Amino acid sequence: MYVHVKSTPVPIPPSGQYSPKRLHHNGRLKLQQFGPIVRQKLPGNTNLLYLFDPEDIEAMYAKEGRYPSRRSHLALQKYRLDRPHMFSTGGILPTNGKHWWELRRRAQKSMNKVSAVASRLPQVDEVCKEFAELISKVRREGSGRVGHFLDLQKRLFLELTITSLLEVRLGKLDDHSDEAEQLAHAVDETNCVVLPTDNGLQLWKYVRTPMYRRLVSAQDTIYRIAFKYVETKDDELRHARQKKKAEGESEPDTKHVTSILESFFESGLEDKDIVGLVSDTLMGGIDTGAYTMAYVLYSLANNQDKQDLLALEARRLLDASDGKVTTKVLSEARYLKAVMKETYRLHPISIGVGRVIQEDTVIRGFRIPKETVVVTQNQVISRLPEHFPDPQRFLPERWLHKAPPAHPFVVLPFGHGPRSCIGRRMAEQNLQTIILQVGSCSSVRMAKYILTERKHMVSRCG
Numbered sequence: 001m002y003v004h005v006k007s008t009p010v011p012i013p014p015s016g017q018y019s020p021k022r023l024h025h026n027g028r029l030k031l032q033q034f035g036p037i038v039r040q041k042l043p044g045n046t047n048l049l050y051l052f053d054p055e056d057i058e059a060m061y062a063k064e065g066r067y068p069s070r071r072s073h074l075a076l077q078k079y080r081l082d083r084p085h086m087f088s089t090g091g092i093l094p095t096n097g098k099h100w101w102e103l104r105r106r107a108q109k110s111m112n113k114v115s116a117v118a119s120r121l122p123q124v125d126e127v128c129k130e131f132a133e134l135i136s137k138v139r140r141e142g143s144g145r146v147g148h149f150l151d152l153q154k155r156l157f158l159e160l161t162i163t164s165l166l167e168v169r170l171g172k173l174d175d176h177s178d179e180a181e182q183l184a185h186a187v188d189e190t191n192c193v194v195l196p197t198d199n200g201l202q203l204w205k206y207v208r209t210p211m212y213r214r215l216v217s218a219q220d221t222i223y224r225i226a227f228k229y230v231e232t233k234d235d236e237l238r239h240a241r242q243k244k245k246a247e248g249e250s251e252p253d254t255k256h257v258t259s260i261l262e263s264f265f266e267s268g269l270e271d272k273d274i275v276g277l278v279s280d281t282l283m284g285g286i287d288t289g290a291y292t293m294a295y296v297l298y299s300l301a302n303n304q305d306k307q308d309l310l311a312l313e314a315r316r317l318l319d320a321s322d323g324k325v326t327t328k329v330l331s332e333a334r335y336l337k338a339v340m341k342e343t344y345r346l347h348p349i350s351i352g353v354g355r356v357i358q359e360d361t362v363i364r365g366f367r368i369p370k371e372t373v374v375v376t377q378n379q380v381i382s383r384l385p386e387h388f389p390d391p392q393r394f395l396p397e398r399w400l401h402k403a404p405p406a407h408p409f410v411v412l413p414f415g416h417g418p419r420s421c422i423g424r425r426m427a428e429q430n431l432q433t434i435i436l437q438v439g440s441c442s443s444v445r446m447a448k449y450i451l452t453e454r455k456h457m458v459s460r461c462g
């Protein structure tokens with residue numbers, strides 16, 4: 001394995017300093033040792049280029065073109081392309097080029113539609129209130145602590161994703177339904193195999209390796225459940241149309257607010273595409289939400305003064321709205337949004353964004369050949385003092401001024417441009433609602449808790 005700096009191959013010292021499980025640490029080391037642009041060769045002749053300067057990241061984005069390309073979820077793509085009776089594409093995550101855009105353009109019409117996402121806010125709020133009540137109920141006697149909190153958060157975001165997208169409830173949060181457990185396990189399994197199958201030797205392309213078999217089993221489960229809900233919704237919509245026709249109402253009601261799933265059907269997507277999108281959404285919505293929430297609560301736990309300020313805002317807004325989180329409440333929750341942004345800066349759940357360069361490009365005076373895989377290092381640079389004074393401190397107040405506190409390409413939790421996170425609107429609504437509901441709860445307090453490298457919050461994959 002070699003790292004190239006300024007075109008000179010420099011072998012990484014064989015001291016075990018780089019670990020596939022400590023990507024943030026690897027990124028920091030590379031910046032310190034080799035500077036703001038680093039090339040690493042992976043097995044299989046793939047070049048990885050790490051960018052640490054926001055100007056260079058901006059330059060990369062400026063060249064990403066109409067169909068920004070990413071190299072990820074390759075084994076998932078194989079799973080789907082091998083099953084044309086179930087899927088018409090590899091899905092939005094791994095597909096590139098025009099085929100990606102055909103899927104994305106239709107899907108984002110629904111997922112980015114303000115009214116479609118907001119139409120689910122009352123149900124999302126109900127789930128969040130239930131969660132706040134549940135954690136008060138399940139506290140251990142004596143210590144008042146809640147055990148297995150991350151699992152509870154994953155269960156919450158599974159329910160929130162299903163509620164936001166499929167308009168159904170899997171069940172109460174403390175009811176361990178088979179379907180909820182199977183889905184949560186299948187999503188965990190998929191997330192565990194993505195990185196090793198993308199970056200390893202890729203034997204799975206030729207033989208069914210144990211990793212690939214885990215993916216197949218997990219994806220079979222996700223497909224089965226997604227298919228069931230899509231089929232049910234399809235039937236429901238067909239019956240509604242037939243009923244309207246029978247009643248003589250031929251024109252569609254244009255004032256009717258359609259939900260995300262409903263607008264998937266209206267957008268001309270095939271049923272197979274919709275099942276694929278629902279599966280991708282289940283995979284995209286659970287761990288991302290649960291870990292972000294965990295980091296928000298962790299940051300508040302260790303900054304009691306900020307926790308108090310958030311609680312004050314949450315109680316003031318919820319007292320005026322009968323305890324309900326509404327679109328008005330969300331639009332007025334200024335401190336909450338600053339808390340979220342500061343958490344994305346200190347604890348983004350993604351180290352940065354990956355792109356495959358589409359044409360030969362010059363960055364920082366170096367010619368970067370077409371097909372190079374670039375990984376931006378936002379997680380590392382958003383903690384550098386040249387971008388944020390006192391960078392290790394959790395200071396939501398940085399974000400309350402009119403002017404942005406740093407270069408706009410330093411903190412990019414949802415990516416940027418046409419290939420940025422398609423679920424951002426839904427994710428932000430879900431996260432803001434749960435933080436307001438938990439933050440306003442007078443019986444809940446986040447107690448000081450320090451994470452160490454050993455006690456980290458990232459899933460340990462078996």
Ligand code: HEM
Pocket residue numbers: 070092093104161280281282284285286288289292349350352353354412413414415416417418419420421422423424426427
């Ligand atoms: C805090 C929550 C979330 C964070 C921080 C997050 C972050 C990201 C990031 C960094 C990307 C890559 C963007 C890029 O390449 O420019 C991404 C892509 C994506 N996200 Fe999210 N995400 C979150 C929640 C969600 C949710 C709730 C969903 C689904 C409902 C979702 C679905 C997706 C999908 C399908 C893509 C691929 C889009 C494409 O390739 O066109 N994400 N997300």
